[in-house]
Amino acid sequence: MEQAATTEQKRQKSPTMTLLFEAQKIGKTFTRKNGETIEALVDLSLKLKPGSLIALVGPDASGKTTFLRIVAGLLTPSSGSLHFDGQSYAGQCPKVLSQIGYMPQKFGLYEDLTVQENLDLYADLKNVPRASRPKRYARLLELCAMTPFTQKLAGKLSGGMKQKLGLICTLIAPPKLLLLDEPTVGVDPLSRRELWEIISELQAESKMSVLVSTSYLNEAEACAEVLLLFEGHTLAQGPPLGLCQLAAGKSFLLPANAPTCPRDLQAWLLDQPEVIDAVPQAGDVRVIGHRNEQNNSCLSAAKMVPPRLEDSFMLLLKQQMGNVALAAQQAIAQVATPPRSAQEPVICTEHVSRHFGDFVAVNDVSFSVFPGEVFGLLGPNGAGKTTTFRMLCGLLAATSGSLRVAGIDVRKTPAEARRHIGYVAQKFSLYGPLSVLENLEFFAGAYGLQGARRRQRIAQVIDDFQLTDWLGIAAQELPGGWQRSLAMAVGLLHEPEILFLDEPTSGADPLSRRIFWKRIAALASQGVTVVVTTHFMEEAEYCDHILIQDGGIRLAFGSPAEIRAEAQKLNPDVTSMDDAFIAIVEKARSQKS
Amino acid sequence: MSFLKRSFFSDVLTVVHKELLMILKDKRSRIILVMPILVQTILFGYVDTYNLNCVEYALLDEDKSHSSRLLTAAFDGSSIFVRTATLQNSTQIADILDEKKALLVVHIASGFERLLVNKKRAPVQILIDGRNSNVGSTAAAYAQEIIQNFSRSPAGKHTPWISIEKRAWFNPNLETRWGIVPALTALLAVIQVLSIAGQSIAREKEQGTFDQLLVTPLSPGAILLGKTLPPVLVGLVQSSLVLLAALWIFQIPFAGSFFLLYLALLIFNFAVVGIGLSVSAFSQNMQQAMLYNFSLLMPMILLSGFATPISSMPWGFQIATLANPVRYGVELAQRIYLEGAPFSQIFPLLWPLALMACLGFACAAYLFKVKL
Structure with a gap:
């Protein structure tokens, strides 16, 4: 000794x-x-x-x-x-x-x-x-x-x-x-x-x-x-290999059978007691959990797969956080949206272009989004997705083409269209010196909420996003994760039909991304249409449809499975959405040059 | 959808409430809005004065008569003049002035009493240090007044002195303070009003809150008006602080109507905010807005007629002052305060300000819309 x-x-x-x-x-x-x-x-x-x-x-x-x-x-x-x-x-x-x-x-x-x-x-x-x-x-x-x-x-x-x-x-x-x-x-x-x-x-x-x-x-x-x-x-x-082994025997893959979409299967799985974590992966759902051989558990049909680092990461974090994380996950924003025919697109763009001088940021892009869908806008940096996004929100006028949001022509009556949308910017963009409550009050006023309805909605989002303890704190002093929550709360105050989120998970850790996507899944199931841009390609798996843009041009449009299939035609090795994205963008770029 | 029925008025109030919170939330910024105004008022009122309280003078009395002694006594007996030297001959004069031992020299030539007795004009020479013309001429005017009083007195044998009747209107004692402090009610507010308005849109752009504001259904008009009222309000409060100082600290009698003064200040503040918001809509960030503001502020104050009379500026600059709201603000404040000018007299000064306010807003609204 x-x-x-x-x-x-x-x-x-x-x-x-x-x-x-x-x-x-x-x-x-x-x-x-x-x-x-x-x-x-x-x-x-x-x-x-x-x-x-x-x-x-x-x-x-x-x-x-x-x-x-x-x-x-x-x-x-x-x-x-x-x-x-x-x-x-x-x-x-x-x-x-x-x-x-x-x-x-x-x-x-x-x-x-x-x-x-x-x-x-x-x-x-x-x-x-x-x-x-x-x-x-x-x-x-x-x-x-x-x-x-x-x-x-x-x-x-x-x-x-x-x-x-x-x-x-x-x-x-x-x-x-x-x-x-x-x-x-x-x-x-x-x-x-x-x-x-x-x-x-x-x-x-x-x-x-x-x-x-x-x-x-x-x-x-x-x-x-x-x-x-x-x-x-x-x-x-x-070393990562050693850390991965922490989750050995606990990683599974569960196929999502149509018509259940992976997002909903994931949400259901997360509520099961034996499941520690679940995340959509290439059309299936990856689950971490304890398979109980005796009972007929939800994991009996699952295929065991080699663990990866994220599995161990989630395992360790959940052990640490215990009930705290669970409570946060239970929080689901309540939003009532007007009934809308699922057959009629809630966002419809036709031949939309936007020029900045000689530069064409968006070139002849058309697509439709249906009510209750989660729609992903993907593309490399500088691909024109931010421009597309800003045009949809009415922050930027289109040079040509037609844009209809919630049935309203954005080019003609942008203010009218804006009433139907909620917007969460990429970078924190609420009023930093004002307290959480003052921010909520201001935006409630800006969206014309008044009287009992105003009080009810503010109380509702405070409850949904567990902001009670933070109400008096200046928004700029909130920790990053809470700033994101507040921004979401502001975006949902007026119960928008469409929620626009610009890189909402950029810089967020896997745990907060799970909570975020659980919220999104819940919103979509309540009929809210969600348009999201992201750099995490695996998050595209949460979307019903995705649009890949590069150089202002629409490169691919479809469900995640369709996009993967399309990419597999270009490169048979493609399995993940990351690979699919790179294959599609590189193909288009090589054709161009 | 009924909750979305809304009125323009409540939209504007929503924005005004937010802007006021942003301006007043921080204790430090509240202090910054009040303290400098008070300090500057006090400084301008006490320090920036052309009045002389103590003039050092030298005496060269070559007559050495009863009359010359009486005149000298009039100088020494005044509260302003202090004799620092008594000269023997005229060769000493140059040294005294060069070395700044006296600001002026009173020279009574020999034969002074004889001329007075014979009822002829008796010359008294006053030599002034002209290096500071303002101070020198003021001192000379005081000296002239003493000599004139003397000449009309029995000691001066009631000489028919050709006296130039010099009387200053509205400020009989020519107290500079009387002119300066009322002008400050308009002038001092300009600095912070311009900067608050100048930062308001630029700050939102810089901090990314502008987009968040623009995706709300608030109309550009409501946002613009909501951003206008708070700086106007700040300006009026600051003007009131100066007004209180003028009335209570400096005890300058108020001759006009408070209603007219506030009407003028209101229109004046709108005109200044119009410029500030245009600058703000034009700038990409707070630094740019600040630089634009500073480069505007100096010419605006110089061309206002506050420090130097407009009539003595070169012709081209006199024309330029016509486009400067501060010129009208300063003149309105002085005329209403000191002279009690009625509406009919200030109208020619009010309408250009109102026009400038309208143009400022049109410009801000245009720049604001272009950015959308």
């Missing part, structure tokens, strides 16, 4: 030279204005070898960003120690920090400068010698295929391109350790794949270590090690 302790001490005293970075028992506490102390991180330990790739995963507010900021020297830990290349540091330490590259969630690109000027600026900031710049620029620009765009303003780039530019600005002075905070949030599957290719190529070249936080678990699965955080505590740590 004693001997073991001394060797342990020895090992701690002289960190082996093969380690690039070591964090020992890092803790961080914050004090709120009201004196309340919050433990953002508790005893986090992590070792990084040169050339390793480690993913940080966890729900919102689990401490991922806090940890990255501590490693980057922007925050000082309350306890624990940090070592980089054998040197101890905490907070600002120029010698160490010059070797660490940090890309925050919202990278500070100068939108009014060109790509080249941004590169020059960051090269100056990081003291990159002038002589070595041209070679480095050329290599980085080539890697992200941005060589032709050096004179373009950074503000004019698509979301994916901006992210790539941010990444190469971080990498201008080659760091030994690269920290990435959710680099792929709001980025489409194509650009996401490209970003990862850039990272792995550079890693192969320079033996750089990468520590990345992500809410995409399939990305984490490709890393050498995964660290799962929950409320500052380390829930699990290790």
Whole structure:
């Protein structure tokens, strides 16, 4: 025993030279204005070898960003120690920090400068010698295929391109350790794949270590090690394969037989006692649960499948959260919509185009959406889906074509059409300084709700979205997840027939995405039509119909099964919606060029 | 659908309520709306004054007679003039003025009493440090007044001095404060009213709330009017603060009608808000709006006639002042306050303001719609 302790001490005293970075028992506490102390991180330990790739995963507010900021020297830990290349540091330490590259969630690109000027600026900031710049620029620009765009303003780039530019600005002075905070949030599957290719190529070249936080678990699965955080505590740590085994024997696939759609089967499954989690996957429903061989359970007919990281993640999180998550899942917004014939489309667009000067953002797009449907608008960044979305909401006038929403011509009477729709923006866009209740009151007024009806609707959404404890808090001080809830509550205040959601799950963890989609399924079953844009292709499985756009043109339209079938014709290996999307977009792009 | 029946009026009130909350919610912003106004009023009232309370002067009395001593006594006995030097000959004058030992020199030539006795014009020379023309001419005017009083007195032998009757209307003591403080009722509010209106749309654009607002069934007209009233209200409250300071702290007598003053201030604030909202609808973000506002503010104040008389500006600039609402606001406030001008007299100043308010709104509404 004693001997073991001394060797342990020895090992701690002289960190082996093969380690690039070591964090020992890092803790961080914050004090709120009201004196309340919050433990953002508790005893986090992590070792990084040169050339390793480690993913940080966890729900919102689990401490991922806090940890990255501590490693980057922007925050000082309350306890624990940090070592980089054998040197101890905490907070600002120029010698160490010059070797660490940090890309925050919202990278500070100068939108009014060109790509080249941004590169020059960051090269100056990081003291990159002038002589070595041209070679480095050329290599980085080539890697992200941005060589032709050096004179373009950074503000004019698509979301994916901006992210790539941010990444190469971080990498201008080659760091030994690269920290990435959710680099792929709001980025489409194509650009996401490209970003990862850039990272792995550079890693192969320079033996750089990468520590990345992500809410995409399939990305984490490709890393050498995964660290799962929950409320500052380390829930699990290790290679992804090992973590997957936690869910071994508990992952199943249950086919959804028509006419039941996977979304409804999922909702039903989630209410079963033996089911821990369920999510639609390629026309079936993936279930995590305990199969009881004796009883005739809902899982008897299910096929057991090899577990994946998300299964273990959900398993661990549900064990932690217990009833809290359940309560949130039970909350279903109550919305009464006027009866509408299911045969008549509630949204109907014909040959819609939108030009910005010479640029055609949307080119001759037609589609229909029927009442009670969940409709997904998918496309790479800059594909024109935001423009389509904004035209449907009446925020942007179409250049030509006809748009009817709830039977009303959006081009002629936009204000009338707006009464029938609810809108939830991608980024939080309610009045930050106003309290939750003041925001609800204002939007109730803006939608013309008055008297008893106003009081009843406000009380209803407060109840549905469990906002009671937050009513007096300024909206800008709400945690991210609650801001999303409030935005949804505002969107549903006036019981719209159609709900528009712009990337509602961007940056959300799998758990909150489950809750979100459960709400959507419930709304759709009450007759609300839901139009949603998303970058999570697996979420397209929740939709009844999806539209894939690129370059302003309609590439594919149909049910998820139809889209997959279409993609399989192009590439027989396609199984997931992610693959299908990439196959369809790449096919169209190669035809174009 | 009955709940969707709505009136324009309640829409506007909804927006006004929200805007006021946004402006007044934060304690700091409430302080910012009140404190600077009070501080500036006090500063302008006390500091920005051309009145002289203490004029240092030097005396060169070459006559050394009874009459010259009586005149000197009149200077020394005044509450304004303080003698800092007594000169012996005229060669000393230049040094005294150069070294700023005195602001002016009173030079009584020999033979002064003889001329007075003979009922001839007796010259008294006043030499002024002209480096600050404003101060110098004011001091000279005070000196002139003392000499005139002297000449009319028995000591001055009732000399038929050709006196230029100088009397200032509405401000007999030529107190600058009387002109400045009433003008502030219009002027001081401009700064914050312009900036509140200028930020209102720009902030929504920058923070992404604009889209959320535009997807509601609120009409552009209701939004625009809802964004107009709160800054107008803020402007009126600020003007009232200045008015209270003018009445109670500076005790400047109010000659006009409060109704007319508030009518003028109301129209004036609408005109300023119209400009602010146009700037706001035109700007992409708060920084742009702020920069536009600042570049407008300075010319608006300079061309208002507040600090310098419009009549002494070059012709082109005089024309430019006609398009400046602040010019009308300042003049209206001064005339109603000090002169008690009736409606018929202020109407020529009111209608251009009303026209500017209408144009401002048309412009803001156009820019607002273009952005849709």
